[in-house]
Amino acid sequence: MIDADPDPTTPDDSTAERRQKIAAQFIAMIPHARALGMTVTEVGAGTATVSMPYDDRLIGDPKTGVIAGGAVSALMDTCCGAAVIAHPTQALGTATIDLRIDYMRPATPGQGITARATCYHVTRSVAFVRATAHDDDAGNPVACATGAFTLERPRPKS
Amino acid sequence: MSRRPDPVQVVKQRRDEALRALVDGVPYIRFLGIHFDRRGDELTGILPYDDMLIGNPTLPALHGGVTAAFLEVTSVITLRWATQWDAVEAGEDVATDRMPKTIDFTVDYLRSGLPRDAYARARITRSGRRYASVHVEGWQDNRQRPFAQATGHFVMPQHG
Numbered sequence: 001m002i003d004a005d006p007d008p009t010t011p012d013d014s015t016a017e018r019r020q021k022i023a024a025q026f027i028a029m030i031p032h033a034r035a036l037g038m039t040v041t042e043v044g045a046g047t048a049t050v051s052m053p054y055d056d057r058l059i060g061d062p063k064t065g066v067i068a069g070g071a072v073s074a075l076m077d078t079c080c081g082a083a084v085i086a087h088p089t090q091a092l093g094t095a096t097i098d099l100r101i102d103y104m105r106p107a108t109p110g111q112g113i114t115a116r117a118t119c120y121h122v123t124r125s126v127a128f129v130r131a132t133a134h135d136d137d138a139g140n141p142v143a144c145a146t147g148a149f150t151l152e153r154p155r156p157k158s
Numbered sequence: 159m160s161r162r163p164d165p166v167q168v169v170k171q172r173r174d175e176a177l178r179a180l181v182d183g184v185p186y187i188r189f190l191g192i193h194f195d196r197r198g199d200e201l202t203g204i205l206p207y208d209d210m211l212i213g214n215p216t217l218p219a220l221h222g223g224v225t226a227a228f229l230e231v232t233s234v235i236t237l238r239w240a241t242q243w244d245a246v247e248a249g250e251d252v253a254t255d256r257m258p259k260t261i262d263f264t265v266d267y268l269r270s271g272l273p274r275d276a277y278a279r280a281r282i283t284r285s286g287r288r289y290a291s292v293h294v295e296g297w298q299d300n301r302q303r304p305f306a307q308a309t310g311h312f313v314m315p316q317h318g
């Protein structure tokens with residue numbers, strides 16, 4: 001669960017500026033994202049790209065050195081949440097309702113993982129998100145994710 | 159005439175050592191601080207609270223990715239534990255066995271994860287030679303009010 005900004009900016013802030021602000025604040029605000037060394041590398045209108053460096057502490061199979069599926073889940077969840085917050089509806093916060101992850105291949109040991117998420121549809125209270133993750137071989141994804149997230153809309157001005 | 163069963167302490171020690179060897183060898187399980195409680199062959203995953211597991215500091219709530227990871231780790235360990243049980247009972251060395259590989263994992267977030275210890279138990283709903291299906295539930299203060307549940311599919315390691 002993520003809050004976009006404890007002190008939401010006024011709606012007349014330029015959207016690009018707001019997104020840049022989110023990118024800067026996003027990781028610093030989430031202790032677990034920080035623990036995994038995640039960085040937001042791109043934020044667009046309902047899209048986000050988040051990278052996570054390779055780390056020996058995240059190995060899931062000691063015989064191969066492959067990163068644990070759980071760490072990829074944490075990256076996917078963070079990236080999807082960021083895409084929801086970056087959506088033009090200017091959501092105040094979001095929480096995961098459900099998230100499915102397909103593991104297509106083991107990530108190559110020693111390489112960081114980058115996830116890119118798109119919030120492709122929103123209703124009044126729900127955001128639908130897709131994401132893919134890859135290592136240095138960008139054309140060959142390691143995992144895909146699909147999820148539904150809550151959408152906390154800003155209160156209309158009276 | 160049947161063989162006299164091993165003394166209870168010998169049996170317990172053998173099982174606990176096999177479980178420790180399985181869990182302690184995985185860096186990511188250590189990173190999250192997960193350990194397992196064993197009652198006979200039944201395992202309960204325990205995730206002790208830590209500040210670095212937080213995803214929303216204002217609520218505060220556990221990170222959704224942590225919840226997913228905890229449920230997946232519990233599923234994988236439960237699966238591997240079940241498949242190696244007979245070998246452990248027979249006193250065989252299972253250290254070289256491979257981990258099941260996750261095909262997909264779907265998490266249902268039922269309520270927000272509170273900033274305290276979490277528990278999880280997995281049930282193997284189908285265990286074939288090649289594929290397995292697992293359902294797992296996570297809870298905190300109240301067993302009757304799970305905060306997350308998940309289903310996953312796994313490819314089982316092939317022997318020889």
